[in-house]
Amino acid sequence: MQSVDRQRFAQMAEDYDRMAPFLVPMYEFLQQEMIRQVDLVSLASPRVIDLGAGSGRLLERMLTVCPRASCYWVDSSEAFLATARRRLGRFGGQVTYVLSPMEGDWVSRVSAPVDVICSMSAIHHLEHDEKRAVYARSFDLLAEGGWLVNIDEMKGLDADAYRGSLDVWVRYVAEQMLRVPPELQGHARQWAGHFENWKRRNVELFDRPKTKGDDLHEPFMDQVSWLKEIGYVNADVFVKYHLWCMVGGRKPWKVPARQPDCHPMQAVPV
Numbered sequence: 001m002q003s004v005d006r007q008r009f010a011q012m013a014e015d016y017d018r019m020a021p022f023l024v025p026m027y028e029f030l031q032q033e034m035i036r037q038v039d040l041v042s043l044a045s046p047r048v049i050d051l052g053a054g055s056g057r058l059l060e061r062m063l064t065v066c067p068r069a070s071c072y073w074v075d076s077s078e079a080f081l082a083t084a085r086r087r088l089g090r091f092g093g094q095v096t097y098v099l100s101p102m103e104g105d106w107v108s109r110v111s112a113p114v115d116v117i118c119s120m121s122a123i124h125h126l127e128h129d130e131k132r133a134v135y136a137r138s139f140d141l142l143a144e145g146g147w148l149v150n151i152d153e154m155k156g157l158d159a160d161a162y163r164g165s166l167d168v169w170v171r172y173v174a175e176q177m178l179r180v181p182p183e184l185q186g187h188a189r190q191w192a193g194h195f196e197n198w199k200r201r202n203v204e205l206f207d208r209p210k211t212k213g214d215d216l217h218e219p220f221m222d223q224v225s226w227l228k229e230i231g232y233v234n235a236d237v238f239v240k241y242h243l244w245c246m247v248g249g250r251k252p253w254k255v256p257a258r259q260p261d262c263h264p265m266q267a268v269p270v
């Protein structure tokens with residue numbers, strides 16, 4: 001991650017933690033739906049990785065409904081690490097903290113196989129090939145039947161629909177700002193400053209080509225297709241709320257043998 005990006009995240013860690021349930025549309029609903037999708041409560045002692053886990057709100061929710069879970073918090077931000085340690089401290093050794101970019105070598109620091117790999121509002125910071133690589137590396141780490149689920153900002157079916165979904169978030173934030181309780185107004189003002197930058201990058205400069213450090217939204221249908229290509233089954237968009245999509249898939253129970261590059265009959269001389 002570029003240093004300008006790292007600084008942006010460092011400033012917003014605490015504000016993001018306090019404001020996400022107010023200002024990210026359907027924040028808590030989407031987390032609950034992820035837990036439902038992977039049927040977390042049916043697993044006796046699930047092993048979970050959260051990529052770009054931030055302040056740990058999703059892991060906190062998972063550990064609360066599934067007290068025997070063991071989790072990896074993976075994120076590149078020291079500021080978010082400090083916030084997450086405060087939020088998740090009561091779960092003690094059930095949480096392992098891996099400070100690493102998703103593009104880096106977090107894989108060697110987790111013990112596979114795991115049952116669930118999840119992510120929320122983080123993978124869109126990666127470039128095209130990096131996103132696909134994270135999905136592929138996750139596939140390798142999953143137990144058979146394990147789930148990869150990503151809730152993220154994604155493009156829709158066409159540019160008009162995508163543009164409309166960005167505008168919805170702008171209106172949503174304007175409405176929700178009026179509902180922030182007085183004790184959180186300070187965080188709300190700070191967060192609003194970060195959101196102005198988001199609006200400039202994504203709405204005002206809508207047509208400008210995006211580079212690393214921007215929000216690199218990609219179509220939800222493309223992301224479902226990548227999952228299928230990698231080998232995930234049950235791949236789909238499970239929830240879509242304007243810009244936010246929950247896509248995912250499951251590692252099959254028996255990975256099919258790799259197909260030969262050409263049919264054996266083609267090698268037989270005529």
Ligand SMILES: C[S@@+](CC[C@H](N)C(=O)[O-])C[C@H]1O[C@@H](n2cnc3c(N)ncnc32)[C@H](O)[C@@H]1O
Pocket residue numbers: 001009016020051052053054055056057058074075076077080100101102103119120121122125126
């Ligand atoms: C918008 S916050 C979301 C945090 C959390 N997942 C949530 O939904 O509350 C984005 C998180 O992704 C992390 N992040 C961004 N780019 C990353 C990267 N390349 N590698 C690892 N973490 C990254 C940030 O540090 C931050 O914690």
